[in-house]
Structures are given as C-alpha cells and as structure tokens.
Amino acid sequence: xxxxxxxxxxxxxxxxxxxxxxxxxxxxxxxxxxxxxxxxxxxxxxxxxxxxxxxxxxxxxxxxxxxxxxxxxxxxxxxxxxxxxxxxxxxxxxxxxxxxxxxxxxxxxx
Amino acid sequence: xxxxxxxxxxxxxxxxxxxxxxxxxxxxxxxxxxxxxxxxxxxxxxxxxxxxxxxxxxxxxxxxxxxxxxxxxxxxxxxxxxxxxxxxxxxxxxxxxxxxxxxxxxxxxxxxxxxx
Numbered sequence: 001x002x003x004x005x006x007x008x009x010x011x012x013x014x015x016x017x018x019x020x021x022x023x024x025x026x027x028x029x030x031x032x033x034x035x036x037x038x039x040x041x042x043x044x045x046x047x048x049x050x051x052x053x054x055x056x057x058x059x060x061x062x063x064x065x066x067x068x069x070x071x072x073x074x075x076x077x078x079x080x081x082x083x084x085x086x087x088x089x090x091x092x093x094x095x096x097x098x099x100x101x102x103x104x105x106x107x108x109x110x
Numbered sequence: 111x112x113x114x115x116x117x118x119x120x121x122x123x124x125x126x127x128x129x130x131x132x133x134x135x136x137x138x139x140x141x142x143x144x145x146x147x148x149x150x151x152x153x154x155x156x157x158x159x160x161x162x163x164x165x166x167x168x169x170x171x172x173x174x175x176x177x178x179x180x181x182x183x184x185x186x187x188x189x190x191x192x193x194x195x196x197x198x199x200x201x202x203x204x205x206x207x208x209x210x211x212x213x214x215x216x217x218x219x220x221x222x223x224x225x226x
Contacts, residue, residue: 001168093213098158098213100152102152
C-alpha cells in the first residue's frame with residue numbers, strides 16, 4: 001500500500017508567522033491529497049485537498065502545493081492564529097483507500 | 111443520519127474479553143473506513159469497505175481483529191481476546207465514491223477503548 005511520511009512531527013510558530021508542513025508519498029498512482037485538522041479531543045476534519053491535475057490550491061490563509069514528479073506535497077498556513085493550534089494530518093489516496101501521515105502538532109504562540 | 115455515528119463512545123473492558131464497536135455511516139456513502147488512533151499518535155489504517163467489493167483488510171494488526179459491513183451500511187469492528195495494547199480510539203469514517211466528492215472523509219467521534 002501507500003506509505004506517507006510527514007515532517008515535522010512538532011512545529012511551534014509565533015502568532016502571525018507562517019507554518020509549513022511537508023509530506024512525501026510512495027505510490028505514483030496516488031491522485032488525491034487531503035489535509036485534515038484534529039483539535040484536541042475532537043475528530044479529524046478536512047481543511048483542504050488537492051487532486052493530481054493541479055499544482056497548487058489556496059483557500060484564504062491555507063494553501064497546498066503538489067509536486068507529482070518528486071511525490072511530495074505541502075501545507076502552508078499564513079498569518080497563523082492561536083486557533084490554528086492542532087494536529088494536522090496529510091493523506092494520499094489512489095483508487096479508493098486513504099493513507100495518513102503520522103501528523104504534525106502545530107502550536108501557535110500568542 | 112446527519113453524520114457518522116459510533117457506539118459506544120467509551121468502553122472499558124478486561125484483558126481477554128471480546129468487544130464490538132459499531133459504526134453507522136452517512137446515508138448513501140458507499141465507502142467506510144476504520145482507523146485506530148493511540149494516545150498522541152497518528153491514524154493507523156485498519157480496514158476499508160467499498161460497496162459490495164471485497165474489503166481491504168491489509169491494516170488489521172492481528173487475527174484477533176475482524177470487521178463486517180452488513181447491507182452496505184452499518185459496520186461492526188470486533189476485537190477478540192483484547193490486550194492492553196489494543197487500548198486506543200477507534201475512528202470510523204465514510205465517504206462518497208466518485209465525482210468531486212470522492213474520498214472526502216467524514217469521521218465519527220470515535221470509540222475510546224480501554225483494556226485493563
């Protein structure tokens with residue numbers, strides 16, 4: 001199956017700074033790359049996703065970039081706010097199944 | 111229903127007992143996933159159901175774990191002879207198949223299992 005690696009495992013930034021989380025995947029057939037946010041004690045929720053036919057997607061302060069040749073994709077959060085503090089998971093999917101990275105715990109320091 | 115429902119929300123059991131965890135996906139979602147999340151850890155894939163196709167069981171950690179999905183809707187994850195290392199939150203998720211919504215997962219609130 002797919003193998004998704006995610007870095008860093010923890011990330012602390014000052015409020016207002018940017019945060020970047022990077023993931024790599026192994027299966028070249030993967031074509032769907034979502035990002036989930038999990039706040040403490042809550043269920044993961046989709047925040048943004050990208051499909052293999054585009055290289056970048058943006059939604060307000062959040063953007064995701066995809067490099068299919070290198071098999072890596074990244075999440076960018078600009079102007080971070082304390083409410084961005086959470087664990088973020090990347091994932092990669094081929095035909096159907098979805099494999100997650102190990103997560104990044106983001107802390108935004110006020 | 112409006113969302114993915116899981117029961118029980120909390121289960122405490124003794125080592126060696128069997129447990130059943132239930133997931134009721136969003137109506138019309140053909141794909142159903144089970145993941146396990148140990149304290150502070152990531153989402154470990156367990157099993158995936160898609161419509162009437164044979165399930166992908168490649169993530170089940172041992173033969174003590176099994177799952178079924180009846181009528182393409184409700185799923186039950188069974189853990190036999192529970193061990194302390196089985197303690198975790200078991201998350202169920204469902205999704206549409208096909209189209210732009212394909213693979214967007216909606217998660218349930220999870221079942222927290224504690225094995226004493």
